[in-house]
Amino acid sequence: MAEILSLSDAVKRYVEDGATVAMEGFTHLIPFAAGHEVIRQRKRDLTLIRMTPDLVYDQLIGAGCVKKVIFSWGGNPGVGSLHRLRDAVEKGWPHQIEILEHSHAAMACAFEAGAAGLPLAVLRGYVGSELPNVNEQIKFIECPFTGERLAAVPSVRPDVSIVHAQKADRAGNVLVEGIIGVQKEAVLAAKHAIVTVEEIVDDLGAHPNACVIPGWAIDAIAVAEKGSLPSYAHGYYPRDNRFYKEWDAIARDRDAFTRWIDDNIIQTGGHA
């Protein structure tokens, strides 16, 4: 049953050094506030899973929280590279990180299989791609009915998943609306789940088939107003495209990056 906690307490309780963590949100509803709290609490050796690492993982990598990243597209959407990711992979700063990469289709299926409690996902994928040469977690099976060769990947089952959503009610039931990505799958696939929300309301006001995640499938709810900025929250605030562009210059330079983290995350003490 979801407990309503402060973001700081939620991260303290559920994100351990060395944990496998999925912070999801496909462009929309990216849990930046939670990512920043992880940086502030100086978590270390995390294995981070995320289809599109985006700036939030760039920040976590540059801040030294990360041992390994599992992903399928690691760029700054519409802008270019994730310079902290590249610097870590290409030059080992602040330290070398491991990467394990998939295609979106495979990762989406792996989250789906994780939510479905299965050990693997099967897809018609990776045909002719050289990704299976560099990712030993991509295997192939034969369909027992047709003989067709199909790709198989292990399901995603994080220790903790963290997502951001529009709102929760007082029982901790959460409404996610708009581009819903793999958020529900991330929550259901994880051992523990933290959901940050814009607000807590009396009534979700959801339609019959809305994407509602019941409170009993969540461990902690934390209010984080504007908690997905510079990403956006459908119905609350738009994407800060300008910041995405500005990030390019900040992240290109190690010092500029370190200053930015210090000024905007560390020094704010949780009130960013």
Place this chain on the structure above:
Amino acid sequence: MAEILSLSDAVKRYVEDGATVAMEGFTHLIPFAAGHEVIRQRKRDLTLIRMTPDLVYDQLIGAGCVKKVIFSWGGNPGVGSLHRLRDAVEKGWPHQIEILEHSHAAMACAFEAGAAGLPLAVLRGYVGSELPNVNEQIKFIECPFTGERLAAVPSVRPDVSIVHAQKADRAGNVLVEGIIGVQKEAVLAAKHAIVTVEEIVDDLGAHPNACVIPGWAIDAIAVAEKGSLPSYAHGYYPRDNRFYKEWDAIARDRDAFTRWIDDNIIQTGGHA
């Protein structure tokens, strides 16, 4: 791209003798009007797929349209047996039919896999059940990552799927709301799809993540007002529970059944 046709024309064009047909709707939105049209057009040798055959398949079986039924629960919900299904299976009236039975979980996964374009569905299912002894389409595979034994069933890919929904817009986009069952999966898994609707409207008025099936994924839309009675349409009319109970007596007796079909389906000429 969906064409708006009369129900009679839609059935004429897409339901051929010998076809594999899925008429879906999990208790809710069962496409009775379409099933009755199939009976009126005296289609023969159909292989019918449906998780819960319900009265609509009882009627089709008794009317002699059916060669084989693939299903997972064949009863009159809350009432008892499907007497026409039982009479066909136990006594071969009006002729012997084949049955192939699954569990709900397996059929739901098989529809899902059909929609996903896969040849098979994998599930943690059928453990200790004797259904695999009598259904050779249930096989087991070994997970290449964990070694776990998992069930596999062929995906469902009907020649035609027929579902009922609340409304379509003029471009043939369809809104399904409430208990959505496997309707979307049935439509997407099929070579051809017919959707009957309560009405055609200018604007579906759907929320951002509503279950909307685009017109270009559907072949024919046919208006069938009260087209799911005695089942129900959320927002339009309730389930006729009384008829479900009355059906028990009608279907128990071959003559009573034949008279009912004649009076209520054949003689109405499509204006039931």
Place this chain on the structure above:
Amino acid sequence: MNTATDYTSAEMMTVTAARALENGMTCFVGIGLPSEAANLARLTHAPEVVLIYESGTLQTKPDVLPLSIGDGELCESALTTVSVPEMFRYWLQGGKVSVGFLGTAQIDRYANLNTTLIGDYTAPKVRLPGGGGAPEIATNAGEVFITLKHSPRAFVRDVDFITTLGFGRDGKGRDGVPNIGKGPTRVITDLCVMKPDPVDRELTVVSLHPGVSREQVQEATGWDIRFAPELAATPEPSDHELAVLRELKARTERAHSGQ
């Protein structure tokens, strides 16, 4: 809580079945007797029991009992309604269900369930509705409660067909199987409560309902039924439980006959 003195054996069964559910459990509910018991639990001691029906209705709070597994009432009173594939994949197979509550046509001494047919598969004497959700509810839920009326036709030594696993033909059907639930942990009838023996898994009467004798249970059971050494007396229904149950059934009756 006053205990009632005037109640039927069917009411005794439903109240006892309802009491098996604890507040906060997530319960995947079968239609019929399990649904009646689960909703009684929700309306009495377990207001926060989460009821899930295979039609996709999550955390539903119907005001009247559904006739079918997909009545509109279930959707209208649910937290949300998901597709049937999602229900079986994410919620049941995904391990979110603590207890599956099932009925059955036949049950045997190892709590295997038969809802497929009586007689031989290729030439059945009676064709039953089939497996439905039960085969995977029984293996993917944390544990399973079963409720049905006691009769020698229902309680047979060996079921004609194992639609749904209890503990297998030899009681060992779950041994060594990874990722499987505990299976049937109790069977509630109109006469008694049974649990599987902790060692060999054979169903054993652990509690007799008020006024029921061992002989009555034996007569209604198709094998030599075991009784626990410390046989309990099932507590009687309270006035409150009976009142809520009767009101629920009356509301249901009015709602369904009104159509």
Place this chain on the structure above:
Amino acid sequence: MNTATDYTSAEMMTVTAARALENGMTCFVGIGLPSEAANLARLTHAPEVVLIYESGTLQTKPDVLPLSIGDGELCESALTTVSVPEMFRYWLQGGKVSVGFLGTAQIDRYANLNTTLIGDYTAPKVRLPGGGGAPEIATNAGEVFITLKHSPRAFVRDVDFITTLGFGRDGKGRDGVPNIGKGPTRVITDLCVMKPDPVDRELTVVSLHPGVSREQVQEATGWDIRFAPELAATPEPSDHELAVLRELKARTERAHSGQ
């Protein structure tokens, strides 16, 4: 339709790419150049082209070009928005996409795409963003259009890494593979249009943009590029196409800088 006389090579590329899309096609759209071309098509000759973005937005009609693949605009103007697993499973893998429209960092003579890295995998010179949706778009869509700027750095004889299958290292990568799309059927650059040779699948220039010479194409290509025997001249953009494109880009600029 008047043809314009004053336009850039980038505009020529976008207009030509847009013209490749036919009305009624369902197009799985990559971000950037493909998205610009696909929306131009929708706003000109193909008003009923169905645009699908991997963020889950089905049949979207954005008023301004999205900066990211999941901008709010895409959801707000979509017929509906589904989860990302559903997008990849039901819509792409399910065979509902007639054409995938992709960009790339590197492409080789067999139209294999590399968006993974330059150099060696374990010690990359440049780490690129990775596969994203492309590997399965390229195999599960009915066919694939590719658009990118022509340069010797982008057009290499053999890509450093096949992220996404064109026709494989030997041009035979799709032969005998069941349930696979036709693959890249055209590549549109700022200089020309290329198609795979019908026999050996090597990319061949079939049409030169106005004012572009064979030599220019060869200089911008990292291998000995083939030209079709009957080399066409790409039709120029019309005034209308240019006006719509420029207005679209101006609207986009205003919208994105306003934030």
